[in-house]
Amino acid sequence: MFPQLDFSKIKTQSVRERTSKVNLQDCARPFSAGGSFADFIDSLPAILKAKELKEFAFAVAEAARVKEPVILMMGAHVIKVGLAPVVIDLMERGIVTHVAMNSAGAIHDAESALFGVTSEDVAANLQDGSFGMWRETGDFINGTLARSMKEHGCGFAEALGRGLIDAAAPHLPFSIMAAGMRLGVPISVHAAIGTDIVHQQPSMDGAVTGEMSFRDFRVLAHSVSQLRERSVVMNVGSAVILPEVFLKALTVVRNLGHDARGFSAANFDMIQHYRPNVNVVMRPTLGAGRGFVFTGHHELMLPLLAAMVSEQLKG
Numbered sequence: 001m002f003p004q005l006d007f008s009k010i011k012t013q014s015v016r017e018r019t020s021k022v023n024l025q026d027c028a029r030p031f032s033a034g035g036s037f038a039d040f041i042d043s044l045p046a047i048l049k050a051k052e053l054k055e056f057a058f059a060v061a062e063a064a065r066v067k068e069p070v071i072l073m074m075g076a077h078v079i080k081v082g083l084a085p086v087v088i089d090l091m092e093r094g095i096v097t098h099v100a101m102n103s104a105g106a107i108h109d110a111e112s113a114l115f116g117v118t119s120e121d122v123a124a125n126l127q128d129g130s131f132g133m134w135r136e137t138g139d140f141i142n143g144t145l146a147r148s149m150k151e152h153g154c155g156f157a158e159a160l161g162r163g164l165i166d167a168a169a170p171h172l173p174f175s176i177m178a179a180g181m182r183l184g185v186p187i188s189v190h191a192a193i194g195t196d197i198v199h200q201q202p203s204m205d206g207a208v209t210g211e212m213s214f215r216d217f218r219v220l221a222h223s224v225s226q227l228r229e230r231s232v233v234m235n236v237g238s239a240v241i242l243p244e245v246f247l248k249a250l251t252v253v254r255n256l257g258h259d260a261r262g263f264s265a266a267n268f269d270m271i272q273h274y275r276p277n278v279n280v281v282m283r284p285t286l287g288a289g290r291g292f293v294f295t296g297h298h299e300l301m302l303p304l305l306a307a308m309v310s311e312q313l314k315g
Contacts, residue, residue: 142198157186
C-alpha cells in the first residue's frame with residue numbers, strides 16, 4: 001500500500017477569526033418594479049466590479065464637480081453602436097472635457113452627420129474591391145483636411161468639425177467633432193496611415209493626414225498636461241492606437257515638467273487587451289492614482305456609466 005500522510009495533527013482555526021471578503025450586507029437586493037434608477041444602483045452588490053463601477057462613477061462625478069479634466073478615448077465602435085448622443089451629452093454637461101478617437105471614429109462621425117448612415121458590410125464589399133471606395137466620404141475628409149491645413153492651422157478633428165458645420169450637415173447633432181467645435185471641448189483624431197478607408201482613395205495625401213494628426217497629438221498632450229489628482233482618463237474600445245498615443249503624450253508632458261499624476265484611469269472593452277491595461281490603467285497610475293478594468297459591451301456599459309455619473313451629480 002502506498003504511504004499516506006497523517007492529517008490528524010493539522011491545526012484549524014475559528015472562522016470568526018478570519019478576515020472574509022464577502023459579507024451578507026454587501027449582497028444584491030432584488031429590484032422592485034417602479035423603483036428609481038438610484039434604487040437600482042443601490043440594489044447592486046457591493047462586491048467586485050459592481051462596487052468598482054460605483055466607485056469609478058463617483059470619481060468621474062467628482063472630477064466634474066471640481067472642474068478637473070475627464071479625458072475620454074474611444075474606438076470607432078463606440079459610434080457604430082449608437083453612442084454618439086451619450087458622448088455629446090457628457091460633453092454638453094461639462095463632464096467630458098476632451099474626446100480622443102482614431103480616424104475610423106472620425107469617418108463614422110462624419111458619415112453619420114452627412115448621410116445619416118455609416119458602417120458598411122466589409123465582407124461582402126471586399127469581394128469585388130468596393131470596400132471603402134465611397135467617394136463622398138473620402139472627398140469630404142481628405143479634401144477638408146487639405147484645405148484646413150493651409151487655411152486654418154488647426155488639427156484633424158477641428159478641421160472636420162468645422163467642415164461639417166460649414167456644410168450644414170443634415171444630421172449635425174450626431175457629430176462629436178461638430179459638438180466639440182460648438183462647445184469648445186477639444187477633440188483629437190489620431191490616424192495610423194493605411195488603417196482607414198479614406199487612405200485608399202485618390203484624394204488621400206499622406207503628408208496632410210500625418211501633419212493634421214500630429215497637430216492633434218499636441219492637442220491631446222495639452223489636455224494630458226492638465227491631469228492631476230481627481231482627474232479621470234477612460235479608454236473605451238481602443239485596443240492599440242489610443243493606449244499607445246496616450247502613453248507617449250503622458251511621457252511628453254512629464255518630460256516637460258507637468259506632474260500629471262494621481263488621476264483615476266479605466267479601460268472599458270468587450271475583451272481585455274494588453275496595451276489598454278498596461279498603457280492606460282497600470283503604468284500611468286503607478287505609485288499614484290487608481291486603475292479600473294471593466295469588461296462588457298459598449299452599448300450597455302457606457303450608457304450605464306453615464307447614468308450612474310448623472311445620478312451622482314444629482315445627489
